[in-house]
Amino acid sequence: MPRFAQLVIGPAGSGKSTYCSTMLQHLGSMNRSAQVVNLDPAAEHFDYPVMADIRELIQVDDVMEDPSLRFGPNGGLVFCMEYFANNFDWLGESLGHVEDDYILFDCPGQIELYTHLPVMKQLVEQLQQWEFRVCGVFLVDSQFMVETFKFISGVMAALSAMVVLEIPQINIMTKMDLLSPKAKKEIEKYLDPDMYSMMEDTSDNIRSKKFKKLTKAICGLIDDYSMVRFMPFDRTDEEGMNMVLQSIDFSIQYGEDLEFKEPKEVDEESADLNYDEIFQGKGDS
Ligand SMILES: Nc1nc2c(ncn2[C@@H]2O[C@H](COP(=O)(O)OP(=O)(O)OP(=O)(O)O)[C@@H](O)[C@H]2O)c(=O)[nH]1
Numbered sequence: 001m002p003r004f005a006q007l008v009i010g011p012a013g014s015g016k017s018t019y020c021s022t023m024l025q026h027l028g029s030m031n032r033s034a035q036v037v038n039l040d041p042a043a044e045h046f047d048y049p050v051m052a053d054i055r056e057l058i059q060v061d062d063v064m065e066d067p068s069l070r071f072g073p074n075g076g077l078v079f080c081m082e083y084f085a086n087n088f089d090w091l092g093e094s095l096g097h098v099e100d101d102y103i104l105f106d107c108p109g110q111i112e113l114y115t116h117l118p119v120m121k122q123l124v125e126q127l128q129q130w131e132f133r134v135c136g137v138f139l140v141d142s143q144f145m146v147e148t149f150k151f152i153s154g155v156m157a158a159l160s161a162m163v164v165l166e167i168p169q170i171n172i173m174t175k176m177d178l179l180s181p182k183a184k185k186e187i188e189k190y191l192d193p194d195m196y197s198m199m200e201d202t203s204d205n206i207r208s209k210k211f212k213k214l215t216k217a218i219c220g221l222i223d224d225y226s227m228v229r230f231m232p233f234d235r236t237d238e239e240g241m242n243m244v245l246q247s248i249d250f251s252i253q254y255g256e257d258l259e260f261k262e263p264k265e266v267d268e269e270s271a272d273l274n275y276d277e278i279f280q281g282k283g284d285s
């Protein structure tokens with residue numbers, strides 16, 4: 001049986017841990033079993049129960065305090081993740097193997113992990129060896145996406161993760177509940193963006209000719225290949241969460257291998273017998 005994983009990634013503070021906790025509850029309310037693994041060695045608090053926690057393996061604080069290493073918080077995190085990549089056995093043991101595993105991995109927010117460092121790609125390959133079908137869930141804070149230039153840089157960040165990880169990726173705009181009604185209307189055009197017209201809107205602000213050409217080429221490429229789309233995520237909106245979950249499940253073909261179980265036929269006689277036994281038992285006590 002295949003196993004399923006959501007790799008929850010995105011810039012610092014974009015809402016990854018909150019997403020994991022909300023999605024876990026949502027899956028629970030649908031009677032679907034899922035687990036969360038914390039892969040952020042600098043995590044301080046999260047409000048979901050963990051199946052495994054990378055801090056049992058290594059912690060950023062310990063690395064920073066080590067006088068022979070002398071790392072700051074970012075170098076410390078990179079060191080931790082490289083150490084993790086050399087010790088995937090720890091993860092393998094923690095994950096065990098349950099039929100139909102569905103696991104959310106809450107990842108750290110340092111963007112370099114998804115742009116040029118090899119560790120996340122190595123993790124994906126390891127998970128695939130363990131028969132996981134992995135979907136990247138890339139989160140960006142919607143509040144930083146309401147202007148065209150910010151949006152283009154968000155698209156590029158999502159795209160670089162897609163290129164590095166080579167797995168299906170669902171891009172999500174988080175914290176939609178914090179947008180004003182006006183911004184909410186405004187953001188609709190960014191959910192399914194027409195990059196060409198977006199480019200037209202902003203090209204007047206670009207003074208350098210070369211830069212204008214480059215931005216145009218990037219926008220054209222993204223549009224021509226329909227490479228990046230965003231889905232809104234509002235943790236208070238069940239319907240919206242369902243749509244996000246469906247897209248993720250579809251990308252990893254969750255549910256296709258599940259067998260359809262016929263409802264058990266109840267044999268009337270034996271059912272009566274059982275009820276009699278139960279009531280008799282109650283009467284006796
Ligand atoms: N209103 C609102 N706040 C949110 C939402 N998602 C996250 N937040 C808040 O945003 C802050 C950061 O959220 P986290 O879930 O810790 O973000 P993260 O991506 O895990 O952060 P790092 O692990 O530090 O990279 C917290 O204060 C959350 O309460 C949301 O959908 N709505």
Ligand SMILES: [Mg+2]
Pocket residue numbers: 016017018040043106107
């Ligand atoms: Mg977090």
